[in-house]
Amino acid sequence: MPSITISGLTKRFGSTLAVRKLDMEIEDGEFVTLLGPSGCGKTTTLRCLAGLEEPDEGEILFGDRCVFSSQKGVFVPPGGRRVGLVFQSYALWPHMTVFQNVSFGLSKQRLPKEEIRKRVSEILTLLGLQGYENRYPSELSGGQQQRVALARMIVTQPEILLFDEPLSNLDAKLRMTLRAELKRLHREIGATTVYVTHDQLEALTLSTRIAVMKEGVVQQMGTPKEVYHFPENLFVAEFMSNPKTNLFPARVVEPGPPAACALAADPAVRFHLQAGPLPEEKPLVINVRPEDIEISPIAGPGLKAKVYATLPTGGECISYFRLEAGGLEVVAKGPEEEHLCLNPNQPAWLSFKRGNIFNEETGRIIASFGFLSGEGKDEG
Amino acid sequence: MAPYSILPMVNRHLVKLKRRGARLLRRPERGWGIVLALLLVVFVVIPIGYMAASSFTFDSWGPRYVRGAQPGELTTFYWQRVLTGRLARAIFWEPLLHSFLIAVLMTGIALPVGALFAWLVARTDIPFKGFWNSALIVPYIVPSWTVGLAWLTLFKNPQFGGQPGLFSSLFGSSPPTWLGYGLLPIVISLAAHYVPYTFILLRGALATVDAQLEESAEILGAGRLEVLRKITFPLVLPALGSAFVLTFGKGLGEFATQAFLGLPVRYYTLSTRVYAAFSNRQQSEGYVLTLILVLLTALTVFANQRLIGARKRYTTISGKGAFRKPVNLGRWRTPAVFLLGAFVLLFVIAPVGLIAWETFMKFEGQYSLSNFTLHYWVGAGDPLLADGQPGIFKNPVILGAIKNSVLLAGLTALASGTIGIMLGYAVVRTRGSLLSRSLEFLSFTPYMIPGIAFGGIYLSLFARSWGPLPALYGTMALLVVTCTAKYLPFSSSSGISAMHQIDPTLEEAAELHGARWGKRFVRIILPLAKSGFMSAVLLTLITTMRVLDLIVLLVTPHTRTMTSIIFRFQQQGFTQHAYGIMLLIVVITLFGHFLIRRLGGRIEF
Numbered sequence: 013m014p015s016i017t018i019s020g021l022t023k024r025f026g027s028t029l030a031v032r033k034l035d036m037e038i039e040d041g042e043f044v045t046l047l048g049p050s051g052c053g054k055t056t057t058l059r060c061l062a063g064l065e066e067p068d069e070g071e072i073l074f075g076d077r078c079v080f081s082s083q084k085g086v087f088v089p090p091g092g093r094r095v096g097l098v099f100q101s102y103a104l105w106p107h108m109t110v111f112q113n114v115s116f117g118l119s120k121q122r123l124p125k126e127e128i129r130k131r132v133s134e135i136l137t138l139l140g141l142q143g144y145e146n147r148y149p150s151e152l153s154g155g156q157q158q159r160v161a162l163a164r165m166i167v168t169q170p171e172i173l174l175f176d177e178p179l180s181n182l183d184a185k186l187r188m189t190l191r192a193e194l195k196r197l198h199r200e201i202g203a204t205t206v207y208v209t210h211d212q213l214e215a216l217t218l219s220t221r222i223a224v225m226k227e228g229v230v231q232q233m234g235t236p237k238e239v240y241h242f243p244e245n246l247f248v249a250e251f252m253s254n255p256k257t258n259l260f261p262a263r264v265v266e267p268g269p270p271a272a273c274a275l276a277a278d279p280a281v282r283f284h285l286q287a288g289p290l291p292e293e294k295p296l297v298i299n300v301r302p303e304d305i306e307i308s309p310i311a312g313p314g315l316k317a318k319v320y321a322t323l324p325t326g327g328e329c330i331s332y333f334r335l336e337a338g339g340l341e342v343v344a345k346g347p348e349e350e351h352l353c354l355n356p357n358q359p360a361w362l363s364f365k366r367g368n369i370f371n372e373e374t375g376r377i378i379a380s381f382g383f384l385s386g387e388g389k390d391e392g
Numbered sequence: 393m394a395p396y397s398i399l400p401m402v403n404r405h406l407v408k409l410k411r412r413g414a415r416l417l418r419r420p421e422r423g424w425g426i427v428l429a430l431l432l433v434v435f436v437v438i439p440i441g442y443m444a445a446s447s448f449t450f451d452s453w454g455p456r457y458v459r460g461a462q463p464g465e466l467t468t469f470y471w472q473r474v475l476t477g478r479l480a481r482a483i484f485w486e487p488l489l490h491s492f493l494i495a496v497l498m499t500g501i502a503l504p505v506g507a508l509f510a511w512l513v514a515r516t517d518i519p520f521k522g523f524w525n526s527a528l529i530v531p532y533i534v535p536s537w538t539v540g541l542a543w544l545t546l547f548k549n550p551q552f553g554g555q556p557g558l559f560s561s562l563f564g565s566s567p568p569t570w571l572g573y574g575l576l577p578i579v580i581s582l583a584a585h586y587v588p589y590t591f592i593l594l595r596g597a598l599a600t601v602d603a604q605l606e607e608s609a610e611i612l613g614a615g616r617l618e619v620l621r622k623i624t625f626p627l628v629l630p631a632l633g634s635a636f637v638l639t640f641g642k643g644l645g646e647f648a649t650q651a652f653l654g655l656p657v658r659y660y661t662l663s664t665r666v667y668a669a670f671s672n673r674q675q676s677e678g679y680v681l682t683l684i685l686v687l688l689t690a691l692t693v694f695a696n697q698r699l700i701g702a703r704k705r706y707t708t709i710s711g712k713g714a715f716r717k718p719v720n721l722g723r724w725r726t727p728a729v730f731l732l733g734a735f736v737l738l739f740v741i742a743p744v745g746l747i748a749w750e751t752f753m754k755f756e757g758q759y760s761l762s763n764f765t766l767h768y769w770v771g772a773g774d775p776l777l778a779d780g781q782p783g784i785f786k787n788p789v790i791l792g793a794i795k796n797s798v799l800l801a802g803l804t805a806l807a808s809g810t811i812g813i814m815l816g817y818a819v820v821r822t823r824g825s826l827l828s829r830s831l832e833f834l835s836f837t838p839y840m841i842p843g844i845a846f847g848g849i850y851l852s853l854f855a856r857s858w859g860p861l862p863a864l865y866g867t868m869a870l871l872v873v874t875c876t877a878k879y880l881p882f883s884s885s886s887g888i889s890a891m892h893q894i895d896p897t898l899e900e901a902a903e904l905h906g907a908r909w910g911k912r913f914v915r916i917i918l919p920l921a922k923s924g925f926m927s928a929v930l931l932t933l934i935t936t937m938r939v940l941d942l943i944v945l946l947v948t949p950h951t952r953t954m955t956s957i958i959f960r961f962q963q964q965g966f967t968q969h970a971y972g973i974m975l976l977i978v979v980i981t982l983f984g985h986f987l988i989r990r991l992g993g994r995i996e997f
């Protein structure tokens with residue numbers, strides 16, 4: 013299976029720059045997710061890979077085969093790229109049966125009828141669709157339609173699989189099942205895969221690597237753990253967290269280690285971080301994920317706060333606090349027993365288990381704290 | 393049963409009745425629906441039934457044809473006369489053949505041309521899309537006989553009345569008759585009118601085909617043409633089928649063009665035969681012909697229903713609207729622009745221009761500047777010109793007709809709009825019940841009856857009094873009732889779709905606040921349905937302004953409208969007047985259509 017090399021890819025629509033100077037290396041057999049908010053250019057990137065859009069600049073290589081190059085004037089049309097694409101709406105042809113939909117690509121390859129029949133039924137069996145050959149798409153459930161779309165894509169054995177939010181039209185449960193199925197399929201087929209989503213959980217569970225995009229630019233590309241634990245900038249940190257992450261504007265008082273910081277909202281409130289030396293007097297933003305906030309009902313070293321809402325989600329709990337100093341809002345997530353003992357309006361003390369420190373001006377990461385060495389790195 | 397148990401029973405019934413009454417007040421849609429259904433029966437079902445029955449009984453002239461026949465006696469005489477009699481060929485078979493020929497040829501031209509235009513505008517990178525989108529549908533907005541009338545100014549032949557046309561003036565000899573009258577010009581001018589119809593239907597269908605369906609095929613290696621053939625075409629096929637049968641059905645029933653271009657050379661079609669029969673007071677023959685015409689049209693409508701069923705199956709899945717890459721026409725761009733431009737020039741600009749020009753010619757057929765006059769617009773009567781008819785704006789007869797047209801259109805639009813909303817409300821709120829279905833079906837039936845046939849039916853029904861109902865023939869009320877009834881399919885479907893947009897919970901919320909039904913309707917339903925209502929009203933308005941076939945049998949000197957006066961003047965040779973009024977109608981319909989576009993309403997009828 014080929015690797016994918018994208019360099020300097022730019023795509024404009026009139027005056028909007030959908031993708032700008034995108035560089036990306038995807039190893040063969042990888043499962044890379046393009047993740048980002050709506051309108052950031054994920055679909056456009058994917059469509060450029062498929063050949064459905066012609067980029068304005070740049071180069072795309074599949075292995076060492078050049079499928080697009082603005083300089084050399086190469087543009088391989090979609091049919092010649094050996095890629096498969098699954099759309100969000102599945103795009104099943106409503107006037108064709110399941111069998112006709114799936115066999116469409118094979119009939120292009122001029123295989124004998126028997127061979128086509130055999131291959132289609134193999135694929136349908138693989139996806140648990142045997143017996144549905146003669147149904148029309150409108151006679152299938154959403155999940156079944158999605159499987160037919162998958163079958164139609166993989167039956168021609170493409171070397172590269174492209175997905176554009178394939179699961180977002182399905183309900184939560186079905187989405188989980190199909191995620192597992194996609195992972196299995198990817199392992200079995202081994203095709204290089206690019207997967208577009210704006211659901212960070214989906215990206216974290218499926219990918220070997222994630223590329224987080226914003227306004228047509230890749231912000232960070234790395235393994236799920238890297239992107240999750242060591243976001244390179246504030247945008248990635250915020251985007252990768254659910255519920256929303258905590259950001260504390262602060263200032264360094266002692267460079268450390270351990271560094272002492274003061275909250276920007278109330279300099280009297282100080283706390284220590286297992287990091288340093290940190291640049292003094294620079295405005296910083298400290299990012300601590302909800303699950304990295306420790307709560308103590310007993311007076312201690314942390315920041316004093318009051319709980320104002322506790323949302324149990326079954327097993328886990330999400331609680332909202334307001335800091336006494338500066339009135340900042342803090343979200344914490346943790347086991348139910350820790351949270352449910354809190355009474356509204358009773359003080360609690362919050363401390364930071366681990367987090368990342370960003371330069372407020374540039375938004376870039378400066379340091380991390382509280383991680384064990386090697387933690388969060390790729391297991392290899 | 394023992395007598396003492398009667399009282400409580402009566403009581404129980406009273407309570408039940410009272411509860412029913414209260415519910416009827418609280419939720420009046422049922423009662424309302426029933427009233428509407430009765431009205432529909434009276435104005436749609438009974439007329440057809442009456443006519444069918446009449447076609448099988450001797451009328452008062454019966455004894456003249458058949459010795460010993462009693463008026464009112466059952467007979468198949470009229471059917472035999474029309475279908476197998478000595479005159480059957482002339483009365484029925486030849487007109488039938490002509491009608492079919494016209495419908496087939498006209499559809500055969502309009503469909504592919506309209507489809508090609510739709511594809512060009514919807515799917516390719518052809519320039520000036522906004523302009524094509526508006527200009528290409530103009531022939532469908534103006535009366536269907538606009539091109540037909542303009543045609544006459546070109547190829548008129550003095551042999552069949554009036555002055556020579558442009559052709560004669562240029563070449564000094566009369567154009568061949570086949571070019572000026574009959575099949576060819578009828579087919580061409582009707583095709584021009586119906587090209588936009590296919591264009592509109594297919595443009596809509598193409599827009600609903602998900603771009604991703606085509607892209608999926610492209611990724612799997614299918615070429616442009618193959619995608620068009622295997623994916624796009626099958627997906628719009630049902631819409632194309634609809635366009636085919638509907639155009640065909642309308643072609644069968646068209647009257648005005650056939651009359652203007654066919655009657656002078658005695659080229660009869662079913663619709664002009666219906667007209668001839670009724671205006672020659674051969675009612676019973678007219679009934680038979682009308683029924684046959686209705687039957688044929690109804691068949692095409694049923695064929696369409698089946699196609700719509702297929703279309704529904706095709707549009708169940710649709711994705712997030714993806715941007716679509718337009719097809720690059722490459723070196724075909726210029727020819728395509730020329731093609732569309734030629735259509736607009738020949739069938740929009742030229743006809744309107746020719747009609748306008750005609751009204752400024754002192755003497756018809758003399759195409760020179762010295763012949764220019766405003767006489768036919770503002771001149772006082774001159775005994776040497778048009779029998780002394782004063783110019784349009786000075787002519788009491790024409791001014792009266794304009795007033796009548798405005799009155800008729802206004803009243804019809806208002807009545808249709810109101811009934812449409814009420815019907816919509818009753819149908820949507822009783823959804824699933826027999827009442828709802830019968831209302832929907834009944835209000836749709838007039839669609840199957842061509843205008844000329846509809847007029848014939850109402851003529852026969854209302855020429856006499858019915859119990860307390862006086863003979864309506866000759867009154868404006870009859871015209872209003874006829875037009876309102878004929879346009880029911882449109883007004884009710886507009887009303888139904890407007891009501892569909894209004895969630896019942898909106899009304900229920902007001903009900904919880906104690907708002908009574910009347911208040912709910914005025915405060916919630918009407919404001920929400922307003923824009924749909926307005927555009928439906930406007931469309932009915934301009935459609936009534938331009939209608940001829942429906943009322944041509946029903947007008948009397950007292951209720952003459954603009955269209956009927958065109959028809960009469962054209963036959964009497966007051967060409968400039970006729971064309972001037974035509975121009976007014978064209979301007980009014982275009983303006984009305986412009987307003988509808990502003991309101992975002994639909995424009996196909």
Ligand SMILES: Nc1ncnc2c1ncn2[C@@H]1O[C@H](COP(=O)(O)OP(=O)(O)OP(=O)(O)O)[C@@H](O)[C@H]1O
Nearest residue numbers: 025028030049050051052053054055056057210715
């Ligand atoms: N064909 C097009 N014409 C004009 N603008 C386009 C076109 N396709 C995409 N865009 C614009 O390019 C930008 C990127 O669009 P894209 O579809 O790639 O976003 P996305 O990341 O897939 O978003 P979403 O999560 O909503 O699907 C958007 O601003 C969009 O409006």
Ligand SMILES: [Mg+2]
Nearest residue numbers: 054055056176
């Ligand atoms: Mg997208």
